[in-house]
Amino acid sequence: MIIDAEIGGHCIHRMYVDGGSASEILNERFFSRLHPEIKNQLIPATTPLIGFSGEIIWPIGQIQLLVKIGDEEYSTLVWMNFMVVRSPSPYNKIIGRPGVRKLQAVLSTAHRMLKFLVEGGVITLKSSKFVPLECAMVIKSHMEDEIVRDIKETFKTLREINMKLTLKSVLLGWRKECS
Numbered sequence: 273m274i275i276d277a278e279i280g281g282h283c284i285h286r287m288y289v290d291g292g293s294a295s296e297i298l299n300e301r302f303f304s305r306l307h308p309e310i311k312n313q314l315i316p317a318t319t320p321l322i323g324f325s326g327e328i329i330w331p332i333g334q335i336q337l338l339v340k341i342g343d344e345e346y347s348t349l350v351w352m353n354f355m356v357v358r359s360p361s362p363y364n365k366i367i368g369r370p371g372v373r374k375l376q377a378v379l380s381t382a383h384r385m386l387k388f389l390v391e392g393g394v395i396t397l398k399s400s401k402f403v404p405l406e407c408a409m410v411i412k413s414h415m416e417d418e419i420v421r422d423i424k425e426t427f428k429t430l431r432e433i434n435m436k437l438t439l440k441s442v443l444l445g446w447r448k449e450c451s
Contacts, residue, residue: 293368298354
């Protein structure tokens, strides 16, 4: 399931909620855009991550960040520990089982929905993407040079993970920033 959230004061697009992952992952590309005072909180990682197919990835480090999911009126805030990795991925961040538990959320991948408690009720988030691996790009910028940079970065990532694109699988559009 793909959602948007706010982490460390930054609006994050392409955040994958993965009920099968044992860790929270932050992509190095996104980490490098954080404010220096946040990046300075990175501490060395002491254990590797083992991927689904047995590959070993040594994280650059780990960092604890405040995650806000929801909108201005109804949201939840939780601290999550992220492993920062240098690995090609169409996602900026992955929330695994520990993060889902901290959110006290219920994830339904079949329905592409995440439900969690907030003061005054229950919030239901629907996935912001229809086919997660084929919808890998969100333009985050308003300036032409930044838009071109984002497009180049996205297509570079897609090439790194050997994703094949056809005209039917590419959708370009405009979207408002997170609240």
